[in-house]
Amino acid sequence: MVDGLNSVEDGGLFPRLQHRYGLRADPLDMDTPFFPDASRQHALETLRHLCGFGDMALVLTGAVGSGKTRLLGELIRSEAARLDFHRLPTAALTSPQALARDLRSVARSAIAPDDGPREAVFKFFRWTQAKVRKGQRMVLLIDDADKVPPEVSRLILSGFLSSERAMAAVPVFSGTEALLPLLDVDEDTLSVHHLHLRPLGKSDIYAYLEPRIQRAGGPVPELLSNSKLERLHTLSQGSFGRLKRITPGVWLDMVAEKPGSRKRTALSWRQFAWPALALIILAGSWWLVSLQYDYSVADQSVPKTKPEPVRKSVTVGPDAESAPEPEPEKEAVEPAPLPAADKPEPTISTEPPPVVSESSASARAEPLSGEARASEPEAPETTDGPADSVPVETADAVTDNGGVTEPASVPEQDRIKPESEPEPAEPAFTPALPARFVDLDRLRDRKGWTVQLIAGHLESTALNLIRQYPDLDGLAYTRSKLNDKPWFMVVYGDFVSSGAAHEAVQSLPEALRKQSPWVRRSADL
Structure with a gap:
């Protein structure tokens, strides 16, 4: 906040707050305690762990005033004993040459004065590799x-x-x-770990201000009432910077409500009459259209069947007059094919059929022997009507291949379709150091406590630590997944309680103890 607003001589805001609420100190000017909610504590723990044991560059993003600088300050305060922090000021990073000069002042003899900017930066990172072997890692x-x-x-x-x-x-x-587009990286890469600080909600603002008001001796229920808390959240937009600027004005009732906010609360039912009428008309028209659509679909779903043709037959013979009239057939029986030599040429005539006499019918039957009569097919029945009522498909059934009809084609939907090739399975993981590798399910089945020493997306990160301490029994590594990416962890020991695990940490080499090993349950890996 501006010093002029808080000065006692000109009646600043804090003296007014002190006079009105009896505050002993300014609650908005307190750096402690650290605010852990809104994922701030999780982001801090992730930075602490990956700065000491990770193999990825870290990107911390958030809106202006979301507390990024405060979070980095807390990281330096808590990890200054085991990590070497070097801050690169933004004002000095105007060009690659300026970056090379800043890094040359840190690495000194490791970078020659005539080295170019790119070579100087690459030499600096190789120099920091040798420094970490002395027990202290650098963070830029x-x-x-x-x-x-x-x-x-x-x-x-x-x-x-x-x-x-x-x-x-x-x-x-x-x-x-x-920042991410400027670095030309995406969130799926294995070389960068992205942390984002979300804006503060109403509950987060209450959790941030409540302990500070208590330290200052102010009335929490009055300063954080529902109405004041709602205005603080609306005006600050979830930002720490805006919250510190507008909070004194809200507490002193100097911030007016938005114009028209009270008028909107006195809405009359008449204002909704025309929109409601329009909705009713729209709903009625929609109902009528849907009803007509249902009727049209119902009419189309009823199959329209054609009347089946009634076919009459004429019996030729002496008892033709006394024979009863046959019942109409529903399906025409296709006659058996004639031999190839006697097969007549199918013709369709439009003239009425000739009258067949009894003598001519018997004359045709006499030349045939008994064997021929047994194999002779029955003559197709004639109809009373004109010849054009005979189905054409009867004539088409006789083909040129000796009376054999072609088989019906198989429908396309009944054909056997080739099965699609299965997708290739993910290749199985083969550890580079099987003697020290333990499957993740076996570690979780222990249901005890263990000590996590390092974690990263690359297997070489875990192998480097194990090869540095080959004589340390109980040192193993496993493979998990983090955001659908491989995640390798180095663990130490299997202990029955948390106290036993903390005692075992004291027996580790000094370089590992300085890196704050993480005591955790095996089932939570």
């Missing part, structure tokens, strides 16, 4: 990195990726959401 802090020229930030990232990432200095970039 670039706050407000979205204001740095993109070529400078990409040069720092390229130098880190070209080195041994598990041992080189860890770059930590901080800025707004526009």
